[in-house]
Amino acid sequence: MPLSEQEQRALDEMERSLYQNDADFVSAVNPRKGKPNYRMMVIGVLVAVAGIIALLTGVIIxxxxVGVLGFIVMFVGVLLFVSPSRSSDADLDADAAPASSSNSTKRGASFMDTLNERWDRRQDGRG
Known part of the structure; x- marks a missing residue:
């Protein structure tokens, strides 16, 4: 069931407000900013391959x-490969978030008031 135009606008506005006001949520949803860290990816692959070799060596001998240590090394390599890149942009965003929180509280309150008013009008129109 598609959303009406008014509901879609309200949803878009809530999404924009959420992205502006909740830096933790944004970082959880979009942990990678900018280019991927290819150096860490290559190191992760090399460590994982070394772990696989150690695992197989432990099984053969x-x-x-030796096999358990190889598995642990392989697991660490995979974690290095898939871990999000830590760039200076992410650190700058984290530092800038508290400064804008006082401003966003006022906007968030008025946004919620607007939504509550819309809801009340909608309910009164039906009843």
Whole structure:
């Protein structure tokens, strides 16, 4: 069931407000900003391959400790490969977020008041 034009506008406005007011949510939804960190990806692949080699070596020589250590090294390599890049842009955004929070509180309150008024008008129109 498609949304009406008014509902779509309200949803877009709520989304914009959420992105402006909640820096933690934005960083959770969009952890990668800018270019991927290719150096960490290459290091992750190399570590994972070394872990696979150690794992297979442990299986071949029948030494469980070597196999377990190889698995751990392989797992760390995969984590390095898929981990989000940490750029200076993310640090700047985190530092800038508290400065704008006092401004956004006023906007957030008026936005919620507007939504509450719309809801009340809608309910009165039906009843």
């Amino acid at each position: 029948q030494q469980p400790l």
